[in-house]
Amino acid sequence: MSKLSYERPFIQKLNTGSMNKFGTKTEFAPVTHLDGIRVSKLIEDYGSPCFVISERQIRKNVQNANRAFKTRYPKIQFAWSYKTNYLSAVCNVFHQEGSWAEVVSIYEYKKALLNGVEGNKIIFNGPDKTEEDLALAVENNSLIHIDHFDELYSLVGLLDGTGKKARVAIRVNMDTGIYPMWDRFGFNYENGQAWNAIIKILSHKELELVGLHSHIGTFMLSTSAYATAAYKLCDLATNVKLKTGKPIQYLDLGGGFASTNTLKGSYLQGADIVPTIDDYAEVITSAILNSNFAQDELPTIILESGRALIDDAAWLIGSVVATKRLSDDRRATIMDFGVNLLFNAFWYDYKISPAQEFTHHTEDMVIYGPLCMNIDCIRESINLPLLNKGDQVVVHKVGAYNMTQWMQFIQMRPKIVMIDMEGKSHILRENESLDTMMELERMPEHLKNI
Amino acid sequence: MTKRKITVAVSGLNNIDSPGPGIPVIRALKESEYFDVRIIGLSYENLEPGLYMRDLVDKSYSIPLPSSGTASLLERLRYIHDVENIDVIIPNFDAELHSFIKLATQLKNDFGIETFLPTQEQFESRHKSVLYEFGEENGVKVPYAKMIFSANEIHSLKNDFTYPLVIKGKYYDASIAATPEQAVNYFHKISAKWGLPIIVQEFVSGNEVNVTAIGDGKGNCIGAVPMRKLYITDKGKAWAGVSLDDENLIEITNRVISNSKWKGGCELEFIKTKEGEYYLLEMNPRFPAWVYLAKGCGQNHPEALVRMALGEEVKPFESYDVGKLFVRFSFDQIVDIKDYEKISTLGEL
Amino acid sequence: MQINKNIAISDSGFVFNPSTGDSFSTNQVGLEIIRLLKENKSKEELIKELVLKFSTDESTLEKDLGDFFMMLNSYQILVNND
Incomplete structure (x- = not known):
């Protein structure tokens, strides 16, 4: 006789409150593929965690925004808000779609020039x-x-x-x-x-x-x-x-x-x-x-719309580091990504989906990041299937401000990849390494030996 | 006359001490002259009393809270509709109306389920924060109100207000302040609980009178019954009330419903001053929990709503019985734990 | 440590504790564990039976049971009789 599939034992008190498990399957339906590529394959190829950007979704968003305005008014010009996401490849998708550049520092200004934007199409705010x-x-x-x-x-x-x-x-x-x-x-x-x-x-x-x-x-x-x-x-x-x-x-x-x-x-x-x-x-x-x-x-x-055009065009994929039980019996799940990568988790309740199938049982949990800092909390309360160490998850709509406001704090920053219109993936930014970090540091002679 | 068999899904089964309108709506529908109604209860909590009232509610299903989003709700309604073949849905909670209004077209086009709800614009237009403008547009007096975001603004209110005035939260809570110091105090208390903005409102004294009404969405008021509370609970809810003969109130209600082209049921809450002036304090975008009184007075508003939802032409009611009372009572149902298990684990009962 | 013998369980995963009035929901593995506990099985016997029935290993079970027992304790489904 073949054995039954195993799921860790779970018991939860029935509160008379929210019975969200009925009908809310959409909340934790697994998301196994991103623009046609398996999440597990992306993690195998690029590591965990990793930002994944959809070129298709960016183009769709900017074309839709242009349609919405141009069908109502004769003279419309979009300018890509660099601070929202100034990865050059991302900027160039917008520029290819006809957007100018909107910059707010000389760094961003020079980046726009470097990307090939003509000077008279740069707005300097x-x-x-x-x-x-x-x-x-x-x-x-x-x-x-x-x-x-x-x-x-x-x-x-x-x-x-x-x-x-x-x-x-x-x-x-x-x-x-x-x-x-x-x-x-x-x-x-x-x-x-x-x-x-x-x-x-x-x-x-x-x-x-x-x-x-x-x-x-x-x-x-x-x-x-x-x-x-x-x-x-x-x-x-x-x-x-x-x-x-x-x-x-x-x-x-x-x-x-x-x-x-x-x-x-x-x-x-x-x-x-x-x-x-x-x-x-x-x-x-x-x-x-x-x-x-x-x-x-x-x-x-x-x-100069930024957020609305890029947020839903990127995901952060990552893995469960550990699960534990807090002193008040709440479940806590620790991920390999935290507020170091998702700065906007301070304002948003990001939607998180498992990247593999589960049974219909779910539990409320807190989601923490990997930092050894108390502020590193991604969701204070979320209902997800019974996750285990090593399980993979997808965080949705992370395209705006995270890849510019992220911080190299405790952990180094991971790769950013883009899936193109043909469903092929490309690295847009390598992950940081010890060498990347040390390149900027200088050691006074008298401190070289310890 | 053989009655038409229909299936109507109703929420608001929380027939507790501060009751939802679900059970009164169901009672009115069960007593319909036109329809033989099968009732599908939609519940959010497993102890909503209506779940266990098997003579009124034929079958119940748990549905996701509005906070889980319309996509989840739609998926759940699809499942329920596949089993039950719903003709009409009557949502009865303020908090869920936004979702049902948003889904109304899709429910009709994809499943053939009818609703009879105000438009999103109508729904927004009577919010507490914009009620004063609503009053101006619809020719009804509303106590003058202003939104403020900081306690510093209170001292500059003396140009617009005289004391006492009312300090109100965006959703709930209201206190009467006799001095600016008290107003600042209430500002902090209420904003700590309900956030900003805070609504400052002119204080109007008098008797509270309420109207349950229904509009056809084309500018006709199909029915309206005024009521004065005779006895209230410590939560301020009516425990008993009596239908009133008040032509002015009916006339004002007609004006509001027809100017705003209100679609669906609603409750209008007024203050009638000593001078005989009526001030609109609130407009709730659904039937009140005392809507069964309208049926008792000869105007079956829930039935009229279902007829209009199904595309029938409904003529306005011309009269109602004055001096009918409603007196609520509470009642302990005995429930087997098996039933509680069913709704808890399967989400159906 | 012993299970409260009056605990009522049903196949749907509904668990009722008549001495506290609390109700719970559990999954298939949890239900199996409560059943075995009601049969007075020790933790070691429990692990043996579960390994036979489900596709898992002893060390995973050891870890998961620790957490599950903690919850049973907290919910007063397990009672300390010493």
Whole structure:
């Protein structure tokens, strides 16, 4: 007689509360393949843990976003937000799809140039641009989005007497009815600061005011705030036209579109409450179309969406290091990845799926990472099948900010691979090694011997 | 007349001391003149009393909590529908309405299951935080309210409010503050529990009167019965109430339902001041737990809802009995542990 | 250490402890273990029988039983009679 398959014994108290096991199979249905490749094969080839990016999903997202806006408005330009994920291969997928580059530091700026982006298709945002940075941006005819008066005066000083011109926009912050209001970047609309900045710019002929920029927040669950932002930018733009007779060329509505991840503390699943890209497109384009622009003077709409275009195009795959029982009888599962790789686990309840089949029995558990630090917790409470050491899991929708905010702390960072349109995998970034780390270190002579 | 046989799935079987509307809705449907109804109970917890009321609920199934997402819910409903062939679903919990509204089209197109729910926009438009705007749009007085995010804003309220005023949580809790100091105090207390924003509301004194109503989604109010609570529990729930003769209230209800083109059942909670003015305090987007009183007064609202869900034309009710009381009672059912085992381990009973 | 003899178990994996009023759900291996415990089997006998019935080995069982017994204890399904 053949033996029955074994699953570790498990018993759990029936609470009268949530009987989530019925009907919620989707929550822990195994995910065995990513874009056609077995998870176990990926781990065998590239190690565990490992980030896996889907080129197909990125292209699908950016094409869908372009469709949503272009079917509603004639002049649309997307600019890829480098800080969201600046792996060059990822950036180039966006550039191949027609996106410009949106950068917020000289590091990102130079990376965009290195990737082959033309200077006039780079938007230079951010509060920290040195005079050297500004000079380089002027040289390349890039779009400089001024954040504060100090920057404005630096730029004026820099150009004085050189005969050179800079193409600039100002970043405008405003009350759009959302909380918290982002007022630390740019010039305020309500108190007249933004209009003052515009007047200053118009008074310097070496500055060409080509656009207006706002970025109202992040993970915006309400679309109406974008309508308010668009109206206020339109108001400034029409006043500029009245004053100078020249129309503003573009309105940059920034980013902030939510991905379908579930925010911590949210009762409903992200996928059920976040607006679609069409919802955002509808309010932004109708607000601008309803403003007082002449038909032939409609400004281009620039969008710097990051998160919504990349989050669901990447997974983190990893393995169970150990399972244990906490003092209050809760199950704890330790993974070989933690907040060192998933910085955004501080804000998201990431969805995690097993990568192999299980029975229908599930248990509540805490998921910890491998760091010897108490903060290293990926999920405080999640219901998963009875995992054992060595089992593999898939963390979903990790494409935004993790591969830029990850930290080399205690553990070294793993490989990042991409699965291309044909289902072939490529390494985009090697894993770090002791050599990688030591390359930057220097040892004073007197400390060489111990 | 032979009654049409239909299967209706109903949630809100928590007929406890602060009851859900499920069992009252089921009673009204079981007494329908048009339908011979088989009831499928949808439950979230294994001790919801309705699960064990076998004379009212023919079969029950556990369904996933709204927090697990609509994909899980849809999968579970697919399974239930395969067995039961559901004609209509009537969800009765506030927290689950978002999911059912989202799935309504899919339920109809993929399974042929009908619902009769407000649109997402209607559902959002009567939220506490925007009720004042709702009142302005629909021609009904709502105590002036403002959302605030910081206790510092309380001191600048003197331009818009006079004391006393009401400090309310986004979802639950409300306290009456007589001074700014008290208001700050309540702000901290309530925001610690329910988060931000906090709603500051004009205080209106008077008697509370409620209406259970139903709209056809085209601007017609199909039925409305007003009620005044006669006795309330320590949780503030009605334990007994009486149907009222109040033409003004019916007229206001008609206006709200027809202006907003409300679709489905709802409960309107008003304060009637000494001067005879009506202020809308809350609009619940589903039948109240006392909806069976409407049936008792001659307006079977759940039946009307099912008829409209099935595409029938329903004429507005023209009258109801005034002076009918409802008096709740509690009742201990004896349940074999086998039944508890079934719902706990199989998710079906 | 002994199992509470009044524990009621059913094939569905439903476990009822009549002395506390608590109900539990368990999986197939857990159910088998509780059955064997009710037959007064020792831990060693238990491991032997389970290895025969399920595709597993003694060291895995040793580790898993440690955790499972801890839970049975915590749920007062196992009682200390010393």
